[in-house]
Amino acid sequence: MANQKLLEVFLDTKRILCSNDYYIHIPKKIIHVTNSENMIPHLMGMQYIGKPDMFTGDRGAYMIKKGRLKYDSLEKLIRKYYRGADKQASMLAMVNGKIDNLHRIEDMLSTYSVLYLYDVAANPDSELKTDYLLVNHLEEMVLQLGVVKAEHKKLQVYHCNSFMVAYKKNEDYDLHYRNLTQHYEISKIVREDKITKRSEVIYQSMEAEKRELMGIEKMLVSASVPVNEKLIKAIFRLNQKFGEYHTLDMLSDSEQIIKKCRNKRDEALVKDFISLWRERTDGI
Known part of the structure; x- marks a missing residue:
């Protein structure tokens, strides 16, 4: 009406x-x-x-x-x-x-x-x-x-x-x-x-995205984590979804990352990352 x-x-x-x-x-x-x-x-x-x-x-x-x-x-x-x-x-x-x-x-x-x-x-x-x-x-x-x-x-x-x-x-x-x-x-x-204090990146410029991807790669290399494009993009997607930059300590804490999930899409994103992370860091 x-x-x-x-x-x-x-x-x-x-x-x-x-x-x-x-x-x-x-x-x-x-x-x-x-x-x-x-x-x-x-x-x-x-x-x-x-x-x-x-x-x-x-x-x-x-x-x-x-x-x-x-x-x-x-x-x-x-x-x-x-x-x-x-x-x-x-x-x-x-x-x-x-x-x-x-x-x-x-x-x-x-x-x-x-x-x-x-x-x-x-x-x-x-x-x-x-x-x-x-x-x-x-x-x-x-x-x-x-x-x-x-x-x-x-x-x-x-x-x-x-x-x-x-x-x-x-x-x-x-x-x-x-x-x-x-x-x-x-x-x-x-x-x-405002209520849950959960964050999400809803916009990022191409230049900022490039810098973040490069930063993720450098972080992994410094920790001797075998790097591939799939893992870098999985970490980038985590950063976007939860609105914060994930350090090595945060990436290693699967339980805390899972707690951030709000729905099944979040859970699928996190599970894919955890699988990749464990595959690349096994034995390190």
Whole structure:
């Protein structure tokens, strides 16, 4: 039902952003991103349909969850707070675009494309109200996720405060980042479940992958473990699945690795590794 659309988008975004923490690895720094459901109405564009803070933050989240703010009421609210048919139409199109595209935030964080992080704070002339802009170039569009440092936090943590989709057929698709001078290629993104604290690598650049494979090989050679490509890739897959680099001591502790398994796929991955490991280390 159309009237349930706001709630459905809210809950889907909550599943993606609020159940997990994300760790974005760039050279010499890791950006820790954590979110609460109170940030979702802003990502949905609810700040544009009424008075300031009327439908954002904890109030906006409550109204969406309780059905007091529904999809069918957006046009009426925009007509109330904006004058002129053209202005009303453009605002409604913008809000609908944010709502319709918010599901792409999952593609933003887990992708085969090359990801870049632009340092907005290093460019004081920028009009973007965010500290970093995560940019993902797809074939026909560019996904852009803004993250800002959380206020009143002793730890260096960030949260998402904007999500934009720009289509490459438009001349100004790169408007928000074309003049940002400082940017980094993201090497890795690790997703960590907030409750279980289990981690998984959901993105890794090709260069970072090459470096990790070489590091695994050097580690095995230094311990006189007979090396082959199959074993190296099996260890790499363990690192990806469980979101951490496995040292020789960790690889040798089969019992602890098995305890990390969450499902049958994990168990199959671990069993394949253990079989290879025992075969290559027998007698060492």
